Amino acid sequence: MKAVDVIDLDVRYGAHQILEAIAFSVHSGEMIGICGPNGSGKTTLLKAMSRIIAPAAGEVYYNGEQMDTLSFRMLAQRVAVVPQETAINFDFTVSEIVMMGRHPYIGRFASESREDHAICDRVMRLANVSHLADMPVNQISGGERQRVLIARALAQEPDVLLLDEATSHLDISHQIEILSIIRKEMEKTATISVFHDINLASxxxxxxxxxxDRKIAAMGTPVQVITRDLIRCVYGIDVIVSSHPTTGRPYILPAYQDPMDEKRGGRVHIICGGSMGSQLLGMLHLTGCVLSAGVLNVLDSDYVTARDLGIPLISEAPFAPISASSSSLLKQWLEESDLIILVAMPVGMGNLSNLRMVSHYPKKTVILGSIDEFEDFTSGEATMILGNLLEGGGEECASPDQVMKRLCYREESSCSVPNSGSRLENLT
Amino acid sequence: MRYRGPATIFLLLVALSLSMLIAVATGPTSVPFASIFQDATAHQIIFDIRLPRVIAAVLVGAALATAGTAMQALFKNPMADPYIIGTSAGGSLGAVASIVFLAGFGLPVFAFTGAVGATFLVYTIARRGGKIPVETLLLTGVALSMFLSAMLSFLMYTSGKSLHQIVFWLMGGFWTVSWDQVWVALVIPVGCLLIYLFARDINIISLGDDEAVHLGVNVEQLKILLLFASAVLAGIAVSIAGAIGFIGLITPHLMRNIVGPDHRVLFPAAILAGALILLWADTFTRTLGNEMPVGIITAFLGAPFFMYLLRRRSAV
Structure with a gap:
């Protein structure tokens, strides 16, 4: 049975629709992140799921029991909520606050049993607040107070835990600490958490x-949901999506500037490798030129950057030399390009054929860095090709900015960079 | 422990018991202990005049303290007391109407009806879609209090000869108390006990309405219970002794400083303290105060003391 089942939930404030046809379910032990822009209804969803506001339509089931059929006490035995940030005015002690989590289990005429005290002691240890037990809760720090509220939620022994940005106001170490406590200690609990930080959710x-906009735009694993297109569609910003080196989860970096909506510019091909081209790729990405890159080896850091930016590229398996088919594709792409940018990089026998192909188009080639910056592992052939390139009309540019200016200059004849002047200078 | 709950309650209990004995024993007429059971007049003074008055003062003090504590938790506002939501103004209007139109006939009934009726009116006006937002309730109470006060002023303006009686009644006092009123006042312990049963819920609601829902408290039901139990307690208090101010406001503050915010301890402590304060105020007016209205004494001593508490708290 599913721990949580939300069926076609509609929420309205008067005539104003806040949520529309929300439907999802959560299994025990699963953690679901609710993300979305401000005003998309994240907090309202949690409120509707914890009976703070009544939905206009739809139902919420907890372990197969419909929420409205449960008494307040019974609901609190099944569902615990950790709020965003609470100011507690009366100076209850930490242990008194945690004991309030046992309230739904204690009868009207009864007082706390030994078992209740044992549970509180245990959850305070788990949440690492035992040492604060006798402190007034309004005299401890924000991170400590949030851990106290986590302990109180644990004391409720819930099947379902709802977190409303429970860690938003905390510093990064406390965020990680609290989320780790929850993941570790609530193995059988279904957790639904509102996140502002997409990377934390991921x-x-x-x-x-x-x-x-009131509805579920996407639902799935972090890899399925955290994509450049979906983020752009929902948040309206351009992001770079990468894979986190230690967790393997996707993470996003805002691009901070929108790329041109239309691909109005000319066609630019970049040949790079190592990590020499990454910065340039990012800058060109914003200009609206039609970009392509390669040939690059998979897992090369320039490869990763180009892939994350969604730039079409020709690739080879890691450490494999450039194959004949890649070479012929590259030839075709170079033919179509208005401008070829060759970034200074180490050249070995494996990627030498990149240079060989470029050598046919010296007039439309710009070299980022001087030819002396290329490391030649080909006993002279690379150096010779580069020399020929310069003689044939290729130009050297010392910095990416200079390349961008070069791009604008060429603009007048072939490649049309939009808003060139101001826009590109902003990049420096 | 930061707070000394049980010890404070024990001390207050002892103090109240002793004070009741002393209060019964003192008065304008001195009654030798030996004469109580021999002299009929002495017996009458002790058992028909002083004892009911002492018991009434104790019960009214307890009622006001309980209602004040409950209101402060309900409104999460330390300025709240049973009078803030119009209970006092309603009770006063009822009493004055009885004095003006019926020459004081059925005054306690009118006072009680006015107090509870005003609370019900505030509740009905503030209610929106099955919920009573606390701010709306508070503001509605303040507005209705002003409206009722205006009606009260109008009645006083047109009252002619009975103005003196009205003013005297409004200041509050126990000089008319007999056993009849004490029997009615026995509802007070029942009301206090009912509220006390919800002490744990009241602790939780003082954190906030939403959090209380998350912890399994039926918040709206609890609000109604607190509102009407407090109105009944304050209504009975008003019907017996008139509008006595400051007991409901000060005792919860005073006791919260000593025993802490846990209402399971705070209620008994506030009840005992409220009873003790009102008993001594009444004993003072009975013996040395020339029967001036006790409301004058509670306000005269209470207001400066309250300011002292505020100063001390903001200094922390």
């Missing part, structure tokens, strides 16, 4: 629900 969640 790291801790099994699945992500992406809300936009």
């Amino acid at each position: 790291c801790y969640c099994d699945r992500i629900v992406l809300l936009n």
